[in-house]
Amino acid sequence: MAGSGDMAVEHGGEDRRDFLKILFGATAAVGGAAIVWSFGSALEPGESAKDGAVFDVDLSPIEANSGISLRWRGKPVFIRHLTAGQVSAVEATPMKDLIDPVAVKDRLKPGHSQYAVVVGVCPHRGCVPVGNKPTDPRGPYDGWLCPCHGAAFDAVGRVRRGPAQQNLDIPPYRFISDTLIRLG
Amino acid sequence: MAGSGDMAVEHGGEDRRDFLKILFGATAAVGGAAIVWSFGSALEPGESAKDGAVFDVDLSPIEANSGISLRWRGKPVFIRHLTAGQVSAVEATPMKDLIDPVAVKDRLKPGHSQYAVVVGVCPHRGCVPVGNKPTDPRGPYDGWLCPCHGAAFDAVGRVRRGPAQQNLDIPPYRFISDTLIRLG
Amino acid sequence: MRRLIFAAVAALALSGLARSASAQTRLPQEFSFQSPLGTYDKTDLQVGFAVYQANCASCHGLGLVHYRDLRHLGLAPQDIAAVLAKLNAEKSADPPGKAPLMARDTFRAPFPDDAAAAAKFHGAIPPDLSLIERGHKNGADYIYSLLMGYRAAPPDVTMLPGHYYNVAFPGLQTAMPPALKPGSVTLADGKKPSVQQMAHDVAAFLAWTANPTLDERKAVGLRIILFLIVLGIFGGLALRSGRRV
Amino acid sequence: MRRLIFAAVAALALSGLARSASAQTRLPQEFSFQSPLGTYDKTDLQVGFAVYQANCASCHGLGLVHYRDLRHLGLAPQDIAAVLAKLNAEKSADPPGKAPLMARDTFRAPFPDDAAAAAKFHGAIPPDLSLIERGHKNGADYIYSLLMGYRAAPPDVTMLPGHYYNVAFPGLQTAMPPALKPGSVTLADGKKPSVQQMAHDVAAFLAWTANPTLDERKAVGLRIILFLIVLGIFGGLALRSGRRV
Amino acid sequence: MDNSRSDTTPGWFEARLPLCAAWHRHWSEHPVPANLTFVWSFGVLVAVALGVLAVSGIWLGFAYVPTTHGAAASIEQYTREVNFGWLIHDLHLDGTTMLFGVVYIELFRGLYYGSYRNGRDLVWIIEVFRFFVFLAVGFCGFAMTGGALAQASLTVMAAHIAAIPIFGDGLSQWFLAGFVVGPATAPRIAMLHEAIGVLVILIALLGYAASRAAKPANPDGIAVTDAGDMVPQSAYAGKVFSAFIIFAFIFALIITFAPDLGQPAGMSLTDPLSIPVRPAPPWYLLGFHGLARAGMSVGGGTLLTVAALILLGALPWLDQGKVASGRYRPVYAGFVILLAIDWIVLSVAAAEPAVGAWPVVIDITTIWLFVHFIIITPLVTMLAPEHAVPARIARRIA
Amino acid sequence: MDNSRSDTTPGWFEARLPLCAAWHRHWSEHPVPANLTFVWSFGVLVAVALGVLAVSGIWLGFAYVPTTHGAAASIEQYTREVNFGWLIHDLHLDGTTMLFGVVYIELFRGLYYGSYRNGRDLVWIIEVFRFFVFLAVGFCGFAMTGGALAQASLTVMAAHIAAIPIFGDGLSQWFLAGFVVGPATAPRIAMLHEAIGVLVILIALLGYAASRAAKPANPDGIAVTDAGDMVPQSAYAGKVFSAFIIFAFIFALIITFAPDLGQPAGMSLTDPLSIPVRPAPPWYLLGFHGLARAGMSVGGGTLLTVAALILLGALPWLDQGKVASGRYRPVYAGFVILLAIDWIVLSVAAAEPAVGAWPVVIDITTIWLFVHFIIITPLVTMLAPEHAVPARIARRIA
Ligand code: HEM
Ligand code: HEM
Ligand code: HEM
Ligand code: HEM
């Protein structure tokens, strides 16, 4: 490290060298970042995974006190248009009567309490409950009834009678307009 | 390692120790061998791989100058019962006329030259040649004809006319009796 | 440190109690393979298989079992051939163009697809039974209890259409009808096993389908244990003697 | 050592010659993407797709291409929707109960199974075309040549039933009939492309189906190369200056 | 063991690549404190367990097919149809149990003897990190068995990852290679499991290096200075061997009589119609599963789980005591044991359905865990009486 | 590069785990001969290539499905649908080309400068073995792409393994996990590829250790004794850097303009109906493919292939010369270059169909290869004139 030439030059050399070192280091860093970034984004879901991951459902055709069922990611999803009466009925149920206690508000979207959206898979053994078609029996709690072993759910999908021990799942969704929801 | 006690004992100790060391080492070695062996045999084909890997075909029902085709491991296999005339005919063909020169004896089993066994997949593009059914055309060389692009094969499956450039494959098989072969 | 280990043991014991709390209405049975060193009783398994064929096969598949595997129950090749011949004779369920069953095939699925099954049983689908025994704690007991668990429904429960009251079944109502038909099986000696025995043996059979390697595992495992004991002794001696000098 | 490298280069050159020896009867074409920096010509691809739909789709599938991928050719969502609507309208081939095609589906296979195809074409099966361009050296040229390669069979060759003489096809007889129907496609400007252009554009289209990422690859690759040059210079300077003192 | 070897003239190979010499210098003759007890042999056992897992894992990989249906099917077939397939599978499954058994004890050994003291803070942090990675690998392994239960656990885990602020969603999508468990998930999880399963060996080696660079830990928790208190590692050959034999023995017992020990019932069921009523993770994840459930919400769960691990890693700073080893601070030692019991009870409770007293048990044990680290540890180590620490190691063992 | 670092007082981490110190001692300040030329930087490039392959390989593994149909499909989908999937695939595919490019040159460097001399025989044997393992991994990688071509090559390779006396059949059944290429084959080959692909890194490290234990090789092929002839490795930082940049540059060119360079046309076709008329292996296997085809029969092929590798490893004993470096024995050096050309021609010929002159070319080049090792090498090194070798290195470079 024995420097030649007078201080100034030596010093200039120092500076220049440091500058170049930094420049080089910075460039290399940029390259490294680019690599990391590209490998990172390669971990994101591919297009096929995105297919049908998200789609919109128009609720306007559903009349009050009736429901529809559609398939989303291979699972059946139920959407029920509740009457004011039905809503107040479920709200009236005391928590202690519930097998898997959850407040009604946590199962409906604020401001859209007339629509209940649930996954139509019975938590007991995975059968598909009935209650959407007008002809279907809805069970003792005016919600859904599981044909397999008789689990009964209320109008917002909370289990009221065994063997199932958990409420019907709620798929991820949000309201885009008053009559349009985006699933996923 | 400073030994205590007189030579004899010390020596005895030595021996005993060595003996025990060897005994121990030997036992450990046995264990190691057992492990290696079990992991080795775990690499062998599983039962499903063995299924139908090997099976026997009775040739007696095949009359002379006719053939059968059967599936073996998903591939079609042709077995043709040759007449003496056909054998001598193919043997007469000079090597230089062949696209993929192979001697007849290398394509038949010694002592069983009346049976030709080949894989029925055309080397050109993988179509299945015709020529087994009595009604089939056998092509200009009294063997098989590929319907796709007209490759022609002789009675022992050697390609005589393009586009194919290689002879029909021969599956692994051997004769168990004069009229029974084991494929695989 | 010693204390620490002791404490751990204590807590584990506690946990044992905890678990035993969560039990169902079971009719515990004696199974030859349940004891530490016990192995399968081949005659049980053979009867169990007969029972399965006669009473269960019409609704439940055994997707992980091949017909050839039956030789492990002591069936001779010709016995297996016979089984297959019988099945191929009555090929009702499956479409015409289908190849005949071979020893290499897995047990035939009774329904073309789940939908067909669900339609038949008010939504319920008869599960594949290959692994069902492992699906429940003390699975063999559970299967026995299920098969013997049918009762007249008490007045207070409202039954679902096409369902049967069963004390062993979680939910007490099952879409599966009582399956064991008395006299549906005949033993080699011409006797007809009791329903209890049928339930017991089919449970054993399904335990085998779920753990076909149990016998081999115990045999090999014991050898390993013995070997380790020997190795431990020799090793101990070698090292001690090594230290001695 | 220098000599060694030189020798290697020489030998490689030699090998180049060797390769060029093994060529087939081809009609080499101009393709925008063939030059080092060239990219796909989207209008070519769109015409090519139209040609494929009108002339090839009835026999060849594109198993690796989704309808949604057409947006990379510059088709707008509604264009794609239109394509799908058209296809769903004429759902001749497939069984009734089948769900309508969606943008997420891959191109529909024209035949239920190989057997059906083979039956139709005297044993030959129209291969899936997704990767066919990569299956041949200079694949795009090959496809063009194949489509333009139909001739009257010279008297000396005996044609197989239902086969067509084609100078580009290895074997000269192909089960594929001349596919390009003049006027089968109409361009945006109402013109009908010549058969040459149709062959050229469908070849380009199939090149795209085989290498859809070609454009991105070249774009990204060039950035990488530029970056390395810069890095090399800076690095060189930094190190030299480091050494200088 | 037999160090006369290094005296004799080296053979052809040794002369060119002195592996034996290296072995002696870095291992058998490496000086270690003379007071190490039985539990100090566990480091070797971790290595053994990792070796078993790597080999059996590769063998399983020879047959494993990472698809939604193939995962469970391929391994079921492997265990049924391939020679010793069942053994290799059990070696892997129960090998995991052995690994975690050893690791959990090692961790509590550290807590008890204050092995994170005397400048061993980095060593400790690496050890805790290693533990975390083991948990991740174990989870991925469980999740890749493809059973209905594994699918459920993937969904749960993804939900927890998604609860991480900012990056959460992205991470959980990376984890699932999608938005829900789908066809792309299986190969992703399988390769995560296999790759990290191999890489974790490097982490373990790093920890070993760090531990070698620091002053050796020992039951007296003192910095052993006097060379007279050190012995060559080979002096413990006997201890290590007996530890190994016992390890192997227990391993063999589990494989022979209870191959599914600690696994949730029905984990191998592929048919979602026969999901056991109440899914649960394997035993070594139960504690964290419980912590997470105590978190009420998924987000809370994640928070508590992570917090617990961070607190564990922060011990070198939480511990305010002058002495390190539980031998010389009985009060704190008592609390460490209490913590061990607390964790076991928490694990037990976490395996039970959320009915009756169980949720309460979960909450209490969870709260205690945090009380222990945040309040008990600093206070007790600061205030509780400590015995005088001997300058040199108390009693030689080797 | 900047070794002032080690003088300053170490930081918190460094004080506990002196990684920088280790780096300096074992790498940057390690003394090496002062006459190393450009090609000596290639060792680093091998490491770089291996790193690229391991990482890109793991990323591919995140998507790869080892089933007869899934293999090709999963990767095709990956390259089409995942961000930069094509890049990661090309990094892996062309990374293999870069690896073998570097390895082939390194081998010929060894031949030319007699790097296997001066007690470096073990080093050389390990290097040849490493080369063999690379070939195996490369083949498995190629074979796991699942295309019609890969299937064909598996059958061919199995036939060659089966030709090994006694064990042959068993080994080829192990290899295929069956008697022919079947459903069980894909996961077997994939795991072989991935596992060995990772383990080969260990072999490489072993070779590095052996090389460090032996006297350093150098262009003068002499045992450098005088400390004045040694310089710290960091003195070559510039050379290594430029080598790296050139490496990366070529790599980038290949990925951008010829991602399939050296791969047989149509290797990625999954549809057996469109098998290219004449399958062939990737370029780095062509030479051996040629050797094997020259063997007339499958058995002969295997024999020749194995023999060639063994002869290569036996060089330290075949070479009878007093001097090691080609610099001081021009005649032998000439033959080495001839050998290089011979190999390239052989490879070219092996890629052509067995028509016209090609089979002859294959036979001639094959024969020459063996003549070179068995006859030329001993004789020429013994008899041909050698120049005087300088006691100290000829010209300093660093
Ligand atoms: C720290 C090391 C490892 C741990 C803790 C571990 C743990 C596990 C666990 C718990 C399972 C589930 C077993 C079951 O439930 O059946 C599993 C499965 C598996 N592991 Fe590992 N493993 C490790 C290393 C490896 C390695 C290095 C590989 C291969 C490279 C591997 C390959 C596999 C495979 C293929 C499976 C699926 C087999 C099955 O479903 O049972 N593992 N692993
Ligand atoms: C592989 C193992 C696991 C399985 C199979 C599993 C399964 C489940 C299931 C089925 C539930 C819903 C039932 C209930 O809430 O009681 C659940 C809840 C939960 N698990 Fe686990 N779990 C596993 C591991 C874990 C781990 C390691 C953690 C912590 C990181 C965890 C955190 C949670 C949390 C926070 C909840 C409650 C979620 C909520 O309350 O909404 N689980 N787990
Ligand atoms: C010495 C190191 C390695 C070499 C020489 C190597 C070489 C190759 C080659 C030539 C292919 C075929 C690529 C293609 O044709 O598309 C391949 C594919 C593959 N490799 Fe590697 N590889 C190595 C290490 C690894 C490692 C460490 C892994 C993962 C743990 C890995 C995973 C894969 C996978 C998943 C594929 C299939 C992807 C495909 O079909 O393209 N490789 N490898
Ligand atoms: C992945 C790469 C490979 C592929 C795709 C491949 C493909 C083929 C094909 C299609 C043939 C039959 C056509 C002919 O004989 O010319 C063949 C022959 C042969 N290959 Fe290769 N090969 C590969 C690698 C190798 C390697 C690495 C070796 C040497 C170990 C080898 C040894 C042979 C031999 C000995 C023959 C002649 C077999 C005979 O004459 O019956 N191949 N190869």
Ligand code: FES
């Ligand atoms: S599945 Fe719904 S109650 Fe059993």
Ligand code: FES
């Ligand atoms: S496939 Fe037989 S000739 Fe073309």
